[in-house]
Amino acid sequence: MDVPVIDIDRDPAAVGREIDETLRSVGFFQIVGHGVPTEIADGCWDTARAFFDLPLEAKREIERAPGGLYGYFPMAVESLANSLDGMGPGDLKESINVGWPTPPPGPYADETEAALFAPNIWPSALPELRPATEAHFGEMQRLSHRLLSIFALGLGLDAGYFADKTSRSPAALRVIDYPEQAAPPEDGQLRAGAHTDYGTLTILRQQLGRAGLQVHDAATDSWIDIPPVEGAYVINIGDLMARWTNDRWTSTLHRVIDPDAGSAVSARRQSMPFFFNADYSQVIECLPTCVGDGARYEPVLAGPHLAGKTRKAVA
Ligand SMILES: O=C(O)CCC(=O)C(=O)O
Numbered sequence: 087m088d089v090p091v092i093d094i095d096r097d098p099a100a101v102g103r104e105i106d107e108t109l110r111s112v113g114f115f116q117i118v119g120h121g122v123p124t125e126i127a128d129g130c131w132d133t134a135r136a137f138f139d140l141p142l143e144a145k146r147e148i149e150r151a152p153g154g155l156y157g158y159f160p161m162a163v164e165s166l167a168n169s170l171d172g173m174g175p176g177d178l179k180e181s182i183n184v185g186w187p188t189p190p191p192g193p194y195a196d197e198t199e200a201a202l203f204a205p206n207i208w209p210s211a212l213p214e215l216r217p218a219t220e221a222h223f224g225e226m227q228r229l230s231h232r233l234l235s236i237f238a239l240g241l242g243l244d245a246g247y248f249a250d251k252t253s254r255s256p257a258a259l260r261v262i263d264y265p266e267q268a269a270p271p272e273d274g275q276l277r278a279g280a281h282t283d284y285g286t287l288t289i290l291r292q293q294l295g296r297a298g299l300q301v302h303d304a305a306t307d308s309w310i311d312i313p314p315v316e317g318a319y320v321i322n323i324g325d326l327m328a329r330w331t332n333d334r335w336t337s338t339l340h341r342v343i344d345p346d347a348g349s350a351v352s353a354r355r356q357s358m359p360f361f362f363n364a365d366y367s368q369v370i371e372c373l374p375t376c377v378g379d380g381a382r383y384e385p386v387l388a389g390p391h392l393a394g395k396t397r398k399a400v401a
């Protein structure tokens with residue numbers, strides 16, 4: 087199993103075919119030629135790191151409210167393995183979670199959609215965090231729409247097929263800090279437990295020189311490293327997109343291990359995923375080009391379906 091690096095700055099139809107091949111098997115690839123300015127990605131990355139370096143009290147100023155989705159998540163409140171009905175211990179990470187800088191206008195379908203578009207909270211100790219994060223969020227939204235138009239071509243649909251189904255898609259930018267660990271982890275405790283992502287599309291920046299992300303190869307029941315590549319983003323699809331494609335594409339199990347586990351001290355690692363979905367009230371039913379021998383799944387509403395998953399992972 088091979089996780090390819092794909093240059094997307096080429097004929098979109100050709101890129102779409104390559105991505106179709108890849109998503110039928112691996113479910114993960116890396117992209118270059120994405121056009122995201124390095125200063126914007128670095129600005130968000132570095133400012134978030136400065137946030138993690140603040141004293142805990144300053145970080146807790148923006149701690150996620152009970153039941154909320156955005157703000158600061160302290161160490162080990164989330165267990166991604168629990169989203170798959172596991173009983174995993176908390177993941178060894180802290181994170182900042184940010185929703186739309188300027189949410190789309192209401193009215194919203196229900197309280198859950200309103201919560202997805204709740205305002206972000208920002209720390210008074212680090213005013214630069216807001217502009218740096220909002221700039222990268224905007225780039226990630228643009229890139230998501232571009233990738234979805236390439237996906238559409240790969241699936242034999244018009245390039246604009248997903249546009250009106252994702253124009254007010256809830257999305258979250260997350261920066262994760264996996265701190266240096268001086269003590270061995272609890273049994274079964276990973277940096278991020280094995281899980282699949284929930285939505286349509288995830289765009290992830292890894293830290294150069296800090297391995298740890300692995301994808302599961304079902305054919306050999308083994309874990310394969312996704313090495314950080316300079317300037318690249320890792321792309322994968324989530325469960326909702328797999329369902330939309332009637333399992334033509336796969337939402338692959340992945341996890342983050344600590345490559346230094348077992349040594350006295352393990353190095354800190356940072357990552358920056360962006361999770362993209364479909365519009366809250368969008369009906370997800372088998373795409374017209376993916377019917378094959380028949381639709382495997384009942385239609386579901388994107389938003390409520392995703393909300394069920396998120397609730398399982400967070401304490
Ligand atoms: O930190 C990483 O490299 C991946 C994290 C991840 O898979 C997630 O948060 O869904």
Ligand SMILES: [Fe+2]
Binds near residue numbers: 281282283340
């Ligand atoms: Fe993930």
